[in-house]
Amino acid sequence: MTDALFPRLAIIGIGLIGSSIARAARLNGLVDDIAISDLSPVILKRAEELSLGDSYHAAAGDAVANADLVIACVPVGAAEAVAEAIAPRLKPGAIVSDVGSVKGSVVRQMKPHLPDNVQFIPAHPVAGTEYSGPDAGFAELFVNRWSIVCPDEDTEPGSLDRLVAFWAGMGANVECMSAERHDLVLAITSHLPHLIAYNIVGTAADLEKVTESEVMKFSAGGFRDFTRIAASDPTMWRDVFLHNRDAVLEVLGRFQEDLFALQRQIRWGEGDRLYDLFSRTRAIRRGILTLGQDAPEADFGRSHKAPSKPSSE
Numbered sequence: 603m604t605d606a607l608f609p610r611l612a613i614i615g616i617g618l619i620g621s622s623i624a625r626a627a628r629l630n631g632l633v634d635d636i637a638i639s640d641l642s643p644v645i646l647k648r649a650e651e652l653s654l655g656d657s658y659h660a661a662a663g664d665a666v667a668n669a670d671l672v673i674a675c676v677p678v679g680a681a682e683a684v685a686e687a688i689a690p691r692l693k694p695g696a697i698v699s700d701v702g703s704v705k706g707s708v709v710r711q712m713k714p715h716l717p718d719n720v721q722f723i724p725a726h727p728v729a730g731t732e733y734s735g736p737d738a739g740f741a742e743l744f745v746n747r748w749s750i751v752c753p754d755e756d757t758e759p760g761s762l763d764r765l766v767a768f769w770a771g772m773g774a775n776v777e778c779m780s781a782e783r784h785d786l787v788l789a790i791t792s793h794l795p796h797l798i799a800y801n802i803v804g805t806a807a808d809l810e811k812v813t814e815s816e817v818m819k820f821s822a823g824g825f826r827d828f829t830r831i832a833a834s835d836p837t838m839w840r841d842v843f844l845h846n847r848d849a850v851l852e853v854l855g856r857f858q859e860d861l862f863a864l865q866r867q868i869r870w871g872e873g874d875r876l877y878d879l880f881s882r883t884r885a886i887r888r889g890i891l892t893l894g895q896d897a898p899e900a901d902f903g904r905s906h907k908a909p910s911k912p913s914s915e
């Protein structure tokens with residue numbers, strides 16, 4: 603017998619998030635044994651060099667055999683491939699979860715492939731950095747950050763409690779909501795800000811020709827925060843936008859309307875209206891800081907030091 607919450611954990615995809623879970627689950631005594639799989643032989647070998655797990659498997663199916671908790675930590679566009687690969691080898695009673703930044707699409711991709719004798723409960727730690735790969739992960743990534751868990755009508759309360767305890771055991775604050783609600787909330791709080799960052803850095807890069815490199819040279823202010831976000835993993839973010847298309851287009855439409863309003867206010871010298879908006883947004887920022895879920899610097903999330911060995915950037 604063991605005291606661990608989940609005796610055997612299988613992690614499919616050992617990048618930033620997968621490796622952070624491996625480190626945090628071990629550090630906090632939540633698991634006894636960690637089986638790791640990754641599509642990339644280079645990444646799998648690196649995970650072994652870093653001693654992130656107890657066994658390493660080229661085939662995801664081999665990693666999940668006998669696992670009590672399986673977490674897919676892959677780009678959301680790879681969720682279906684993972685479900686197909688693991689489905690025949692899952693242990694009856696196992697909990698299958700994920701960490702994808704989009705939830706509705708992951709449910710649609712994975713759930714139909716999984717047998718009825720496992721519990722599929724998607725999750726999303728709202729914690730990360732602009733870096734990727736197993737060198738970039740760290741055990742404290744989830745401490746005092748939100749992790750959103752998305753149960754549905756098939757979720758057994760006991761299984762939900764164990765998954766919530768797992769995230770809480772890694773230091774996260776856990777909230778449950780539907781996959782649909784998750785996708786709308788994250789579209790405005792995370793996906794749209796990333797899209798804006800990608801766009802503004804792209805626009806600035808184009809303007810370099812006009813400004814003779816002065817945009818990049820003087821990028822110490824707000825623009826610098828955007829460049830951090832815009833350095834995020836291209837595969838991951840391509841998948842986020844393709845898989846949360848409807849919610850992102852919905853909030854993007856609202857954003858464009860508000861931007862047009864600002865354009866008019868500047869054109870017509872409506873300083874009072876600009877001042878009102880900027881006062882409201884300042885109060886929102888101060889409210890976020892009071893909630894204690896953000897770093898005091900002016901970025902969208904948390905800066906973290908570059909990994910000593912960039913892996914999949």
Ligand SMILES: NC(=O)C1=CN([C@@H]2O[C@H](COP(=O)(O)OP(=O)(O)OC[C@H]3O[C@@H](n4cnc5c(N)ncnc54)[C@H](O)[C@@H]3O)[C@@H](O)[C@H]2O)C=CC1
Nearest residue numbers: 615617618619641675676677678680702703730731734735
């Ligand atoms: N990077 C971040 O800040 C955050 C990312 N997420 C989500 O976590 C997931 C993983 O993101 P990261 O760890 O940042 O990415 P990453 O790029 O660091 O790691 C992903 C790993 O998955 C592997 N992989 C890809 N397809 C696979 C497949 N079919 N089978 C097995 N392995 C496969 C890749 O080789 C790579 O090692 C994504 O769904 C992302 O949306 C969630 C919260 C924060």
Ligand SMILES: O=C(O)C(=O)Cc1ccc(O)cc1
Nearest residue numbers: 703728729730731732902903
């Ligand atoms: O690095 C940042 O600022 C982030 O916003 C990290 C992040 C990226 C994707 C997520 O789904 C959650 C968190």
